[in-house]
Amino acid sequence: MTDTFANPAAAPSRPAILRRSVRSAFLDACASIRQGSLRLTTPEGAVHHFGRGEPQAELILRDWSAVTAMRARGDVGFGEAYVAGLWDSPDIEAVCALALLNLDELGGFDRPRPLMRLALRALDRLLRANSKAGAARNIRAHYDVGNEFYRQWLDMGMHYSSALYAGGETSLEAAQLAKCDRILEKLGPATGSLLEIGCGWGGFAERAAERGHRVTGITISPSQKAHADARLDGRAEIRLQDYRDVSGQFDNIVSIEMIEAVGERYWPTYFGTLKARLKPGGRAVIQAITVPDATFDIYRRGTDFIRHHTFPGGMLLCDAVIALEARRAGLKVVDRFTFGADYSRTLREWNARMQARAGRLADYGFDATALRTWRYYLNACAAAFATGQTDVVQVVLEHG
Secondary structure, eight states, rough: OOOOOSSSSTTHHHHHHHHHHHHHHHHHHHHHHHHHEEEEEEETSSSEEEEEEEEEEEEEOOTTTTHHHHHHHHHHHHHHHTTTTTTOOSSSHHHHHHHHGGGSSSSTTSOHHHHHHHHHHHHHHSSSOHHHHHHHHHHHHHTTOOOHHHHSSOTTOOOOOOOOOTTTOOOOHHHHHHHHHHHHSSOOTTTTTTEEEEEETTTHHHHHHHHTOOOEEEEOOHHHHHHHHHHHSSSEEEEEEEEEGGGGGGEEEESSSGGTOOOOOGHHHHHHHHHHHEEEEEEEEEEEEOOOOGGGGHHHOOOHIIIIISSOOOOBBBBHHHHHHHHHTTEEEEEEOOOOOHHHHHHHHHHHHHHTTTHHHHHTOOHHHHHHHHHHHHHHHHHHHHTSEEEEEEEEEEEO
């Protein structure tokens, strides 16, 4: 019997042995799944079944390099591997949900290796800091890909934030207006002045103006300002302005899913701006995506595909941090409402619309790689909300 390892020419190379070791570790991690089930198809065509119950996920590996990418770069590598076509699934959300529900069983495949994590975090901090110039650059990277791109898959009102289906609304359009209306109900008199920090394409500003508010909306995205200006046609003032440059005081302030782009370093500045710009007796309503208090420190020290690729400079808060930063600024939380399940539904609707318009988007120059990036982003977010890894909250603030 021949000992293949006695012949250097026949012996596997060290990189080949390492690759086999990573594959074996990945299969062991899959075998450890405690919640949900996975149907895994390997590049060789072998089919493996792991776990049982919901969610039922299917992962089709096109190349084993997807697994080595996960081993090196964790969630960042997993998303990058999907974008590169190294794996696929008929239900990306289910795959991401399965991973989120079994983080303790993944054997480190969910997070970058220590040195890689440090490198990714350093890159995020050095190149994507939210100074005024940096914030404008980060926002342009996400929002200035073209208004027509977003028009294809958002609702007619171009609301790029969670809708609210709590009132039994069945359409995305109606649920988005319900979200706006709940915020307006929490504000002071409708005849007062209202500052919207991060006005997007003007959807909320339009609804508020219809209700009698004198709206000033600010954005640092030139594309959004152009659209909002044309849409509102003088019914609201739309400025291309950083929130740190606003002067004066307002009866009410609204900021819908803008705080995620502020960055941890600037949270005190953001809440201080709310306090300085809010008239005594006025109210501020923030709609924010949050992570649980219990996992905030872990999230804060890490990185992920969305922060690294989709939302450069982004950082989520938790409820405790919102309350703390508000208190430090001289504000207090007087009302809090969460509706994370509605965000999962919103994201699924966006994904379905994007899929339906894939051909049109290709005509506008969005190739398969760009669409796979957005498809992974929307599905991964939907999974995070569905599993409670993230939530969305409307917080009402008053002078403390």
